[in-house]
Amino acid sequence: MERDPRLAPGGPGVTRWRPVSSRRLALLLAGALSAFAAQAASHVFLVQNSGWMEPFYTDPQSPYKALVTEVVQAAMQPGDALVLASFNQGVPGAPSPHALLAQKGKPDREKLRGVLDPLQVGRKPGGKAMADTDLGEAVGTAIDGALAGKPGLVWLFTNNRNSPNNDQATARRNREFYQLIHEGKAIRKALAFPLKMPVQGAQYRAGGLMVYVFAVQEQGVRELDALLAGGRLKQVITETPARLKPLDQDTVRLVPARVENTPGVRYTVLPGGRLRAELDADTPASGNARITWRLENAMYPYTIKQADITAQAALAGEMKPVALSPDAVRNLAPGRPQPLASSLGLPVANLPGKWSLAALSTAGSAQVLPGRIEVRLANQRLELSQAFRERMAELFPGDPLPDIFTPPAEIQHSRAVLPVEVRLRYGSGPLLAAIGGLFALLATGGALLVAATRGRKVLVTVDGEQRTLRTRAGAKTPLYNAAGDQVAELRTTLFGHQLANVHEGASVRLGK
Structure with a gap:
């Protein structure tokens, strides 16, 4: 195993362990979700199977796998994408997380049972020693690899004992893990569901299980809020979620x-x-x-x-x-x-x-x-x-x-x-007053329109000869004498008639 001295995303002072083959695994998980980028939501479910989880796998009455199945069923909608993976701590020859199922659409219970039932406690290569645990590695690979930094929800099922290389300083390791949660910029919202789950194994005993859900990017927050508001998850997990992040909004x-x-x-x-x-x-x-x-x-x-x-x-x-x-x-x-x-x-x-x-x-x-x-x-x-x-x-x-x-x-x-x-x-x-005013305006406009288009008769006398002309508003009618010469022009408006351009010496008047 190589130890990567780089810091976890947004987590100064947090050392991150990355196995030699984690790059290849990240590409595998990313490929599993790349086809679903346009779907409603992407989920990565991480199921711990390190040595500390031994009683959850060996106790015949353990509800651990059944819980995972029901949470997947409650969390997913038919159009969502899924990667289901086991995790412990990656070492050469045994990468972690390990993809168990990747598909588009919500899997049924029978398919989930077929994937989870054979899952057992992980072992280190070349021996019988049970695998160690690295929570930060699992979450980081899910965010950076499976989701490739895109929006989605990462679910983590764990007994909360973070002990890479069987490090007994679990308090410090847990502190590093929570620092990753609080300071990692990709995680915008984080909830923890503490569940009572007493199990007895051949080597260990446990009394509880922690289920985390991490919303990646703002779209992931909206997806998580919609899931919680819909009440589907509440039918499986009745415990009140403990908020880890954010602690500066909607407090x-x-x-x-x-x-x-x-x-x-x-x-x-x-x-x-x-x-x-x-x-x-x-x-x-x-x-x-x-x-x-x-x-x-x-x-x-x-x-x-x-x-x-x-x-x-x-x-x-x-x-x-x-x-x-x-x-x-x-x-x-x-x-x-x-x-x-x-x-x-x-x-x-x-x-x-x-x-x-x-x-x-x-x-x-x-x-x-x-x-x-x-x-x-x-x-x-x-x-x-x-x-x-x-x-x-x-x-x-x-x-x-x-x-x-x-x-x-x-x-x-x-x-x-x-x-x-x-x-x-x-x-x-x-x-009503506005409508009345509008009708009055329309009526006035209608009257003007009728007046403008209605034909009119006018009596004109040219050189003593009376003539009756038909005209309308806006018309200009030329007036001729007996010799055929234009001697004036009759102009008609909405308000009457008038003579214009009367030639000198011509005898032209309105009326008789």
Whole structure:
């Protein structure tokens, strides 16, 4: 095995181990997914089979492989792409990860069982020693090789013992692994599902399993969020996911608990906690709304030990500060909301007037103006919640995992956004008045058109001879004397007739 002194992506100070044949393996996995780049999502499922995983493979009652099967089924849609691979630590003659299945489309359970059932604990070449573990190598190869840095989801099934070369300093190795997660730029979102899975093998015993999912690039984040929102994964894994990354976005939730309406404004709390403000354009709104919120910590398993909190509202193209009371957070644990009072005003002066095009186009209904409330936490200090520590101690007794979950010290600021909907109702009066004016204008135009195109009779006397001529508005009619010489011109407009270019000495007049 060669040791690569290069740093992991975005992870200064983290040494990365790369086996001699990993380049070839990366090309193999990349080729497996290259044909699926245009599909809905790409998934790489990494199933650990190192020596530390021995009880998960040898216990007859182990649900390990069944869990992998069901997670694959829940995570994938029919159009997705998949690489399923086992991993331990790559060495010459035994590369890791090792692709078990690569295909376009969602595999059925029978096919997954046929691939996973024969899988056993990995062995080092030339002996009976069980393979070691390198979590960073597995995740790095999946991102750089199988996905080739493109968007997708990387799933990792592990007992969380990271011990390359059977290194007993698992705490340090785990710390390197988490540094890769926090500082690696390719991973935009990371979740961990701690699961209770007691198994007894011939050599080892284990009480729990960790399932990670890493969203690569922003498209991967959207795919993961859609998967979680759809509830498919929740049917397989009922545990609340522990967030590893990001820790500076959507850290808190604002849920309106009580709203005091102000004159001219009606407030409603919509499903999902969105706030709607409805007002009539004919009824001027006044005053600020008093809103009591439930401030919820959305960063399980972290407690927000302390943070200063500010907020502002973006409504109708204007940013307005939101007064909060209190303006600080202390010991906000996951699942324990803190009441938060606020004063919110609508920028009425910036709303479209009742004679605006927007008002006329939505008369009798409502114009929807999207907005948002931004909450910012500064001087933020996070602490792993006691409940999570106790949970980890139960699943992984003696493991230093909770200390390794400590978030990076540089993450001291975060923000969250609450969508707000302003519905401005306009009466039908301005629209009816506009329609009436339009009809009047059309009627006037029609009358002018008729007048312009209607034929007219006019009596003209030339040298004492009376003549009746037919003409229309805009016409120029030449007038001749008895000798055939043009002596004048009759011009007709919407408003009458007139003689023009009358020759000297000619006797020409309108009428008799």
